[in-house]
Amino acid sequence: MKIDKRLQIWTLLSFVLSIIIVVFVVKHLGGTENILRSVGIAGPLISIALYGILSVTPITTDSLTIINGAMFGPLWGSLISWLGNNLASFVEYYVGHSISKASNFKENKHKLPFGLGKLPTDSVWFLICGRFIPGYGGKLISLIAGVYRVPLWRYTWTTTFTNLLGSILLAFGGHGLVRFV
Numbered sequence: 801m802k803i804d805k806r807l808q809i810w811t812l813l814s815f816v817l818s819i820i821i822v823v824f825v826v827k828h829l830g831g832t833e834n835i836l837r838s839v840g841i842a843g844p845l846i847s848i849a850l851y852g853i854l855s856v857t858p859i860t861t862d863s864l865t866i867i868n869g870a871m872f873g874p875l876w877g878s879l880i881s882w883l884g885n886n887l888a889s890f891v892e893y894y895v896g897h898s899i900s901k902a903s904n905f906k907e908n909k910h911k912l913p914f915g916l917g918k919l920p921t922d923s924v925w926f927l928i929c930g931r932f933i934p935g936y937g938g939k940l941i942s943l944i945a946g947v948y949r950v951p952l953w954r955y956t957w958t959t960t961f962t963n964l965l966g967s968i969l970l971a972f973g974g975h976g977l978v979r980f981v
Contacts, residue, residue: 844872844880851884855891855942860935865967869974877971878964885963889942893955896946905947921948927958931966938966 839846847868854861861884868884869877900906920926921944930941945955 844876847871847880848884848887851881851888852891855888855939856895860939861885861888862935862970865970866974866977869971870978871974874968874972874975877974878968881967881971882960882964885938885967886960889938889959889963892939892942893946893959896943897949898946899943900947900949906949919944919948921945922950922954924954924958927955928962931959931962938963 847864850864851861854864865877865881865885868881871877872880927941927945927950930944931938933940942959
């Protein structure tokens with residue numbers, strides 16, 4: 801029960817933090833934009849690196865994708881976010897794969913309750929649709945795919961495809977948000 805409480809607290813904190821970051825950046829867009837433009841190519845590179853850093857935390861990267869759309873425009877924001885989300889996805893997959901190896905998951909998955917060992921994790925539909933769950937969908941799918949050792953090629957094409965769609969939607973949304981705030 802303690803773990804469930806902690807997860808709820810982390811989820812709430814990361815959601816609130818994401819909203820605060822988005823509102824702050826949008827309200828101070830001029831100053832933030834000047835900083836990112838003054839560092840030149842390092843601005844997008846820093847943003848991409850942030851995705852990799854946030855991938856190992858419970859904080860979602862949806863707000864960062866919205867910020868990229870607001871900062872860099874819908875097209876560049878989508879590209880930067882897509883690259884960053886792909887980096888994050890592969891870090892999460894690697895973490896999941898490492899957990900799988902360390903726990904001998906392949907040999908022990910039949911012991912999981914509720915038939916979770918038979919979860920269709922290598923299903924294309926599972927990999928695509930699961931990533932569209934707002935907030936933690938992509939993070940969970942990446943970790944699960946790594947733990948269940950989904951074939952890398954299947955994981956790669958489903959991940960890059962869904963990350964592209966999500967990046968476009970959120971970056972264009974972030975760009976449009978600038979007009980309303």
